[in-house]
Amino acid sequence: MAETAPSWVPRSAWAGIAQAGQIGSPGPAGVTATLLDGFGLATLIAAPGGAAALSDLVESRVGVALPSSPRIVSRASHDAIWSGPDQWLLRAAAREGFADLLEALSAQAAVSDLSDARAAMRLSGPHVRAALAKGVMLDLHPAAFAVGDAALTSVAHIGLHLWQLADGPDGSVFEIMVARSMVGSFWSWLAASAAEFGCRVSIDRAAGRG
Template sequence: MSDAATIPDADTIPDAARKLEWAPRGAWAELPADGHLGTPGAAGTTITARNGLGIASLIAAEGSDDALVQALKTRFGLDLPSTPLAVRSATHALVWAGPGQWLLVADDRSGFADDLQALSGLAAIAEQSDGRAALTLSGPKIRDALAKGCMIDLHPSVFPIGAAALTSIAHIGVHLWRVADGPDGAVFEIMVARSMAGSFWSWLSASVAEFGCTLAATGRG
């Protein structure tokens, strides 16, 4: 008698066992539920997970700079930044990502495929919506928390509203830019590769704990 396991006939396997369900998961699915992190009391920092963004990298096609500038102006009302800056409208942002390169960020993925199609032929476009993990960071102590690992000076005299940078935090590559101030002071948008989200969160959660932190599940910067 053979000791080999008997392979069941496909018809005898229950439907529930045969059907493997894959549910979409956000980059920050493992973050604690909305609430408070770190030192109790008034929070000195706020972290908002940016879920559902449309994100694409744009690299200007040779000889199409003027046409790309006009297309972005017409469709989004945004001027293409030629220096390390971020500009935004009510629904979209353009963020400098290097010479001749930008990130296009939409607050909502609805219609984002049409946005990218409208730019076809004017730029090399790579959809990054599921490849990046984004957060909005704010609060009166957020600069102090970021200073624990950020490689650049975020003082307002050298990193004003609209400034953008490609840098590293705790040895993790990040794309960072400053948006309009909120009620509690400076507000920063930050993106990391989705594969590095867990490592970045490990550093960030430890860095903000000293000051207390309010967590939010989703939102806009």
């Protein structure tokens, strides 16, 4: 009898770990967690002395100038997030055409596609800072960490990349990105930290950003 080849289906980084619904205290949610899927993500590392040329190339292709400090720069379909001297994350809202873009950028940078290697989440709500303060090793007060700021830090011994977006209807908005292999541990910490405030969980499968 002929064997049937297995059918491989892409699996969300959050599959089997987090799901839509409410966790913790009932009633109005103090924290909203949106699990992000479907985005394209890559690291860009400029050659020595080549950061300006790389930034010009990225801007000509997607309209985003690479930030020179720990910041996130966003346009309609792409974000550039500082991740170290002459290093950035480039995120696309969708993966269509992303491989071709990365091939073009490889003329000016070392490029690595991380689209399936990272998990991302958007957090908002009136108690989002209080929940994050239970483990994030940063001062997230607006006077110290403003809209557009980005940082590499850790929580519960898990490395993460965090940045703040423009305020939404329910207040401050943060995004967090972690290695896919650490999603279970990160979610365990976040669920426990946000439970007292009530946490509403939703899933955005269409894109990586709002």
